[in-house]
Amino acid sequence: MYCYQCQEAAGGVACKSQKGVCGKPADVADLQDLLIYALKGIAQAVERGATRDEEVDTFVITGIFKTITNANFDGAVFEKDIAQALEIRDSLIQSAGISADTDALSFHLKGNLLDAVLRKNKMVEKASEVGVLATENEDVRSLRELLTYGVKGIAAYYEHAANLGKKDTEITDFIYKALAATLDDTLSADDLTNLVLECGKFGVNVMALLDAANTEAYGNPEITEVNIGVRNNPAILISGHDLKDMERLLEQTKGTGVDVYTHSEMLPANYYPTFKKYDHFVGNYGNAWWKQNEEFKSFNGPVLFTTNCITPPAKEYKDRIYTTGAAGFDGCTHIAADAAGNKDFSALIAHAKECEPPKEIEKGTITGGFAHNQVLALADKVVDAVKGGAIKKFVVMAGCDGRMKSRDYYTDFAKALPQDTVILTAGCAKYRYNKLDLGDIGGIPRVLDAGQCNDSYSLAVIAMKLQEVFGLEDINDLPIVYNIAWYEQKAVIVLLALLSLGVKNIHLGPTLPAFLSPNVANILVETFGIGGVGEVEQDIKEMITA
Numbered sequence: 001m002y003c004y005q006c007q008e009a010a011g012g013v014a015c016k017s018q019k020g021v022c023g024k025p026a027d028v029a030d031l032q033d034l035l036i037y038a039l040k041g042i043a044q045a046v047e048r049g050a051t052r053d054e055e056v057d058t059f060v061i062t063g064i065f066k067t068i069t070n071a072n073f074d075g076a077v078f079e080k081d082i083a084q085a086l087e088i089r090d091s092l093i094q095s096a097g098i099s100a101d102t103d104a105l106s107f108h109l110k111g112n113l114l115d116a117v118l119r120k121n122k123m124v125e126k127a128s129e130v131g132v133l134a135t136e137n138e139d140v141r142s143l144r145e146l147l148t149y150g151v152k153g154i155a156a157y158y159e160h161a162a163n164l165g166k167k168d169t170e171i172t173d174f175i176y177k178a179l180a181a182t183l184d185d186t187l188s189a190d191d192l193t194n195l196v197l198e199c200g201k202f203g204v205n206v207m208a209l210l211d212a213a214n215t216e217a218y219g220n221p222e223i224t225e226v227n228i229g230v231r232n233n234p235a236i237l238i239s240g241h242d243l244k245d246m247e248r249l250l251e252q253t254k255g256t257g258v259d260v261y262t263h264s265e266m267l268p269a270n271y272y273p274t275f276k277k278y279d280h281f282v283g284n285y286g287n288a289w290w291k292q293n294e295e296f297k298s299f300n301g302p303v304l305f306t307t308n309c310i311t312p313p314a315k316e317y318k319d320r321i322y323t324t325g326a327a328g329f330d331g332c333t334h335i336a337a338d339a340a341g342n343k344d345f346s347a348l349i350a351h352a353k354e355c356e357p358p359k360e361i362e363k364g365t366i367t368g369g370f371a372h373n374q375v376l377a378l379a380d381k382v383v384d385a386v387k388g389g390a391i392k393k394f395v396v397m398a399g400c401d402g403r404m405k406s407r408d409y410y411t412d413f414a415k416a417l418p419q420d421t422v423i424l425t426a427g428c429a430k431y432r433y434n435k436l437d438l439g440d441i442g443g444i445p446r447v448l449d450a451g452q453c454n455d456s457y458s459l460a461v462i463a464m465k466l467q468e469v470f471g472l473e474d475i476n477d478l479p480i481v482y483n484i485a486w487y488e489q490k491a492v493i494v495l496l497a498l499l500s501l502g503v504k505n506i507h508l509g510p511t512l513p514a515f516l517s518p519n520v521a522n523i524l525v526e527t528f529g530i531g532g533v534g535e536v537e538q539d540i541k542e543m544i545t546a
């Protein structure tokens with residue numbers, strides 16, 4: 001096992017012992033590497049002219065998504081997917097009449113070896129030959145992994161959009177191109193750097209696609225006071241990012257006497273007009289993903305994970321964990337879609353009826369729903385506040401939360417911001433400050449939550465609109481600073497997307513990615529002015545009051 005794809009990589013270097021910091025066992029990490037490698041083989045065949053169909057796209061995209069941090073811990077799922085990936089690869093190669101000659105594909109086809117190994121059930125041994133360390137040059141390795149993680153983020157967002165019927169072959173074409181490129185020894189570091197930047201452009205496209213999918217299906221998010229208390233009915237908690245699953249669950253629980261609450265990244269479902277119509281949709285329970293061990297015990301009812309972030313469940317509640325889509329955990333019930341694409345959540349509903357109602361852990365409300373449409377509806381007010389000097393700066397604090405103590409920085413930073421600043425947020429990073437009473441500026445709350453991590457797209461739309469209103473040539477001339485918290489690979493694509501929009505001087509924390517080699521980190525620093533974070537007081541001086 002050698003995994004360094006997330007911010008919590010052991011020792012700031014990599015998880016390489018029996019278990020990752022996230023709880024991913026070494027054999028599952030190896031199987032994930034093998035699956036990614038097998039999917040790269042499909043990509044090579046596609047790049048060599050094989051015709052893939054939507055079924056192949058779905059398989060590849062979901063496969064990539066399953067390898068994102070905290071999405072799927074089930075080794076059996078990966079074994080099955082690896083075998084299926086090789087079958088798909090071989091049938092693509094055969095139908096396109098591709099021969100294993102001396103070009104890039106031959107690298108993977110040496111992988112007849114891979115097939116032989118698989119037949120002998122020795123997948124894990126093979127994994128060490130195809131994982132991160134298979135690339136010797138540390139800069140090439142760093143760029144290949146950066147590209148792979150960006151693609152993981154694209155795949156995750158693409159899957160949610162596709163679940164709502166929105167597809168775009170330009171995006172899937174890029175996924176194959178990028179995956180195949182990570183096995184191409186003829187590409188230079190410059191070529192790979194260009195691909196990483198192109199990846200950012202597709203990051204913008206996929207977030208726009210998902211934004212259209214979500215808003216066309218469920219309406220534009222609107223200002224909402226979300227209840228964080230509980231009612232006295234049995235209930236189901238839904239976590240993750242997939243809004244189609246949210247809709248299915250609300251429909252199927254209607255009239256059953258079972259309430260529904262959101263958890264972590266599903267909180268923004270409360271902001272959508274369509275979902276507000278369900279009387280049994282009570283509000284949000286708990287905080288960011290890493291507190292689930294405690295909060296799921298007191299929730300009492302079943303929990304449905306539609307995506308990451310799962311932490312290994314404690315035995316007290318493991319039987320109440322259900323997964324669907326790309327999510328999975330061995331020993332927990334997985335609810336797959338049937339051939340017609342429907343999902344049956346009746347087992348969860350029956351389970352909920354046997355459980356006690358949730359125990360109250362908080363009371364009151366939190367405010368959100370400031371995606372682009374809502375903020376632009378307030379544009380006059382916002383522009384007046386900026387012109388009149390009531391708002392001096394916007395601080396984009398989007399991204400992820402995590403369990404490390406060092407993330408207290410973001411709470412302290414939010415508290416220390418001057419009163420004439422407004423935080424623009426998206427993603428689970430918000431839980432570090434969305435329950436602080438930071439007040440408002442002339443009726444504009446000082447924390448504007450656009451939604452899930454993918455709704456960082458909204459923040460970019462807002463920035464571009466302000467640039468237009470103020471007649472600025474450069475997006476970096478706006479009074480906006482970026483202090484972004486990252487954890488997993490969706491944050492990587494959000495970062496690359498912002499870079500592709502020309503945003504400079506982004507601060508990234510709480511630590512820079514372990515997968516950036518010193519030279520690659522330098523490129524990011526020199527070209528885009530990317531920086532880390534330090535002490536709150538000093539950072540406030542440098543970013544805000546300077």
Ligand code: FS2
Pocket residue numbers: 241264265289308309399400401427428429452453454487488490491
């Ligand atoms: Fe938070 Fe985890 Fe949204 Fe990330 S709930 S770190 O998945 O993608 O953000």
Ligand code: SF4
Pocket residue numbers: 003004005006007008009010014015019020021022023024029069070
């Ligand atoms: Fe470690 Fe993160 Fe990889 Fe988990 S995903 S094994 S915590 S680097």
